Amino acid sequence: MTEAGPAIAKRKRGAKKSPPRFSREQPDVRRAMLIEAATRCLSVGGIGAFTVDRICKEAGVSRGLINHHFEGRDGLLVEVYKSSLYASVNNQIAEAKHRRAEKSDWPPEASLAALVQSNFSPDYFSRDNLLIWLSLWGEIAVNPRLKAAHRELYDAYRAELAEDIAAVAVPRGRDVDAPTLARNFIALVDGLWLEWCLDESVVTPQAAEAAGFEMLEAQVGLLRSA
Template identity: 45%
Template sequence: MTAPKYKRLAPEDRAAELVEAGLKVLAKGGITAFTIDNLCKASGASRGLIGHHFGGKDGLLAACYAAAYAPLLQVIGTDTPLPLGALLDDLLSDRQFQRDGLNIWLALWGEIAVNPALRAEHLRQYDRYHRAIAAAIASHALAHGRQVDPSRLASGLIALIDGLWVEICIAPDRMDPPAARQLVEAFLAPHTGPLR
């Protein structure tokens, strides 16, 4: 009767652990800290595992990217489309705006701009995101009798939210979620009608 040297996990559990470690590493040290050694330290696993489960560092990075996008898509992923106000509440909630999450996005954006594989994946995900937001804007504007270009406004809204993320991330004492929410309303309300 001796203590086991390690715990043997189902592949999906181990993969989830590694992805979580990857997100932690990205949040703390950015893309330059995303190394095998750091990932092993953060996950408690050994060097060989990343190659075994993801085929290499890049595979894990792609999985981390998908994991970072998951909460966004979950917000818009319901069958019955959310009303615009509720959608914004979710997108701008503290849960989404956590500092670590923002650092992860910053780290990934720099890589997406430069890594074709990651970029292709991003465009796919982004497309769903954009369409869901445009739909919410369209139906809101219709209900308030306004005429707008939903696609363009959606692009602007996404850009604004992204920019606010950056500000919160880089200068937290200058911007916070409530102020961000107010600015988003200031952007939308004049075109789509009041949001609540």
């Protein structure tokens, strides 16, 4: 061994080990794994399959992690609801708010059109999401925590949609009850989702999107380019 050898070996022995590369991300990774596993259970077996044991088995983790990350089954159910059914719409809401805050020159018609399209995008208007939505509809009525989350998300979405409707209608001199039109539009979307889930031959995603545009354009004027 050369003279430098012992010194190098000593430095190596005395050096601190680097922390695991993903140590900080691990809780987020485990949380995401549980949400994904819970979503799969719900989409395959409905609310009856949404059990702690089944979800943990699907995710390959211990039961305690659900309580640790979500404070129990209902907390996880809320996160599945948010990530599965409101992610696309919430992204559009966030973008619209950001553009208004930045005083973007993006026209309000484009913002409203993007919100309509987000309801029928392939990632959002999917059979898996529709089956999850059907499973959760009944649960919302009897689960106070999920019902509160639904109300919060629904109110935020309706308020943003009404704001975008008003931003288009007012400059055009259209006398529109924006909150009511927003509520009616959401009800139309829910109905189209349900029809498509029960029988895909009844309505296509393209026809559903067109119906959404037609409802709004009858009140505020043209949103789609010719």
